Amino acid sequence: MPLMNLDASAFLADPQLIQALKGRSRSVDCSQEHALICQGDPPAGVYILHAGDCVISMHDEDGQRAFDLHVLPGSLLGLPGAISNIAYSLSATALAGAEVSFVPREEFSNLMLTEPGLAVLILKVLAAEVRTARIAACKG
Secondary structure (H helix, E strand, C coil), rough: CCCCCCCHHEEEHHHHHHHHHHHHCEEEECCCCCEEEEECCCEEEEEEEECCCEEEEEECCCCCCCEEEEEEEEEEEHHHHHHHHCCCCCCCEECCEEEEEEEEHHHHHHHHHHHHHHHHHHHHHHHHHHHHHHHHHHCC
16 A cells, blocks of 8 residues: 655755765666665665666565655665665566666765765755655654
8 A cells, every 4th residue: 555645855965965966976777667776775875867767666564565656866775774775665666668777885874974065965864754654654
């Protein structure tokens, strides 16, 4: 059953942050549908959706799909896992033709440590995700 109270804009990052991450990223081949993140897997890094379509989803403890959400270009995917080094809590699949890049976790962590101004922008995205999850939980 889809959870309708999620706000796709919660995953959007400031263009300055996207540009800085892009310089440390590598392109991901999405000529065909491509699973980027699998819920429960250890975090490898952060994905950036530059263009096209990507769907995030979550499954409950019984394996039933709790929701699907199409995220917007400019979204960061896998951010909570990359910061906390805890398994991804969502799955993300880029649809064919999407433009996606990947920043390895170590490179992402180094960026946070060496560029405090960017770390603040990263925290803003993380805060928006938390806020959206809380609103969805209250209304859900």
